[in-house]
Amino acid sequence: xxxxxxxxxxxxxxxxxxxxxxxxxxxxxxxxxxxxxxxxxxxxxxxxxxxxxxxxxxxxxxxxxxxxxxxxxxxxxxxxxxxxxxxxxxxxxxxxxxxxxxxxxxxxxxxxxxxxxxxxxxxxxxxxxxxxxxxxxxxxxxxxxxxxxxxxxxxxxxxxxxxxxxxxxxxxxxxxxxxxxxxxxxxxxxxxxxxxxxxxxxxxxxxxxxxxxxxxxxxxxxxxxxxxxxxxxxxxxxxxxxxxx
Ligand code: ATP
Numbered sequence: 374x375x376x377x378x379x380x381x382x383x384x385x386x387x388x389x390x391x392x393x394x395x396x397x398x399x400x401x402x403x404x405x406x407x408x409x410x411x412x413x414x415x416x417x418x419x420x421x422x423x424x425x426x427x428x429x430x431x432x433x434x435x436x437x438x439x440x441x442x443x444x445x446x447x448x449x450x451x452x453x454x455x456x457x458x459x460x461x462x463x464x465x466x467x468x469x470x471x472x473x474x475x476x477x478x479x480x481x482x483x484x485x486x487x488x489x490x491x492x493x494x495x496x497x498x499x500x501x502x503x504x505x506x507x508x509x510x511x512x513x514x515x516x517x518x519x520x521x522x523x524x525x526x527x528x529x530x531x532x533x534x535x536x537x538x539x540x541x542x543x544x545x546x547x548x549x550x551x552x553x554x555x556x557x558x559x560x561x562x563x564x565x566x567x568x569x570x571x572x573x574x575x576x577x578x579x580x581x582x583x584x585x586x587x588x589x590x591x592x593x594x595x596x597x598x599x600x601x602x603x604x605x606x607x608x609x610x611x612x613x614x615x616x617x618x
Contacts, residue, residue: 393430393573404562405502408437409494409529411478411487414458416605417465418583418596420576424534425472427573428507432532432560437507438475439466443485452584453610455479464600486520491528495565503564504529509536517547526555531568537575587611 408428414421417439425437441458453461459476466472477493478485487506494504506529513533516522525531535541544552557567578596586593588611594602605611 393427404564406432406434406505406560407494407498407502408432408434408505408507408532409440409491410437410507411440411442411490413580414439414441414462415452415580416458416461416583416597416601416610418578418580419598420578422465422469422598423573423576424507424509425469427534428505428532428571429471431571431573432505432569434471434505436471436473438473440475440478440490443478443481452580457604457608457610461601461604464604465598467600488519488521488524488528491525495528500564503560503562505532505560506530507532507534509534510539510541511536513548514539514544516551517545522547523551526551526566526568529565530560530563531555532560533568533570534573535570535575537577541570584611 408425410421410425410428412421421439425439428434429437439462441455441462443455456479459474459479462474466474478490481489491504491506498504506525508531510533513531519525533541552568555566555568557569560569561567583593583596587605592602592606597605
């Protein structure tokens with residue numbers, strides 16, 4: 374499916390998109406807005422960076438924190454260590470001063486749960502700023518499997534963008550119920566509690582495909598920033614095949 378959200382919260386088809394313009398957002402608010410972008414980032418790739426760029430522009434975010442998972446209970450067989458994934462994230466984001474790498478989940482022992490991360494961040498930032506958890510539509514389909522997912526919206530907003538070939542329709546009933554209650558056209562001027570959609574170009578890339586290509590000896594320079602590719606080469610990452618350490 375080629376459709377993407379149209380930035381007004383509607384789930385519709387949309388045309389191809391040029392680069393985002395951070396000044397173009399119509400929904401700027403005086404309240405500080407902090408985007409939070411979690412994932413395995415194994416490795417970080419161009420779609421992750423595009424998602425952060427578009428979220429910043431479309432949602433008028435002041436900063437975005439990229440939060441690599443520690444031991445993800447949903448993804449047992451990550452290819453690279455947390456230290457390597459963090460390093461690659463730092464290399465990839467070096468030219469974006471508003472995009473910070475936050476290592477808190479990699480420092481937490483045991484399984485990583487987003488709701489715990491959000492509770493911690495809310496305690497640190499206090500009640501005033503808007504926290505906006507960013508995710509692709511695949512993760513919204515998956516939301517009912519997240520630990521204590523009903524509590525997420527008491528700490529943050531959720532902002533969802535379309536992932537290529539993952540529909541913005543037909544979510545599980547629990548997600549449709551959340552959307553009916555919390556869905557909004559644009560991000561309201563509140564610290565938390567709404568689900569919005571934002572647009573970004575469809576980019577056919579995933580960590581799984583990347584790991585497979587790297588294991589096959591390819592050098593997919595169009596999908597990974599140069600310094601990250603160099604690091605992968607130097608550290609000899611992903612050589613033994615997807616899902617193997
Ligand atoms: P894997 O294939 O290992 O699961 P991934 O790239 O799909 O890797 P993560 O690194 O965990 O997964 O992704 C972090 C976040 O980025 C998730 O919210 C995911 O939906 C989003 N994301 C990843 N790739 C894309 C993409 N091509 N387009 C839009 N969102 C994406």
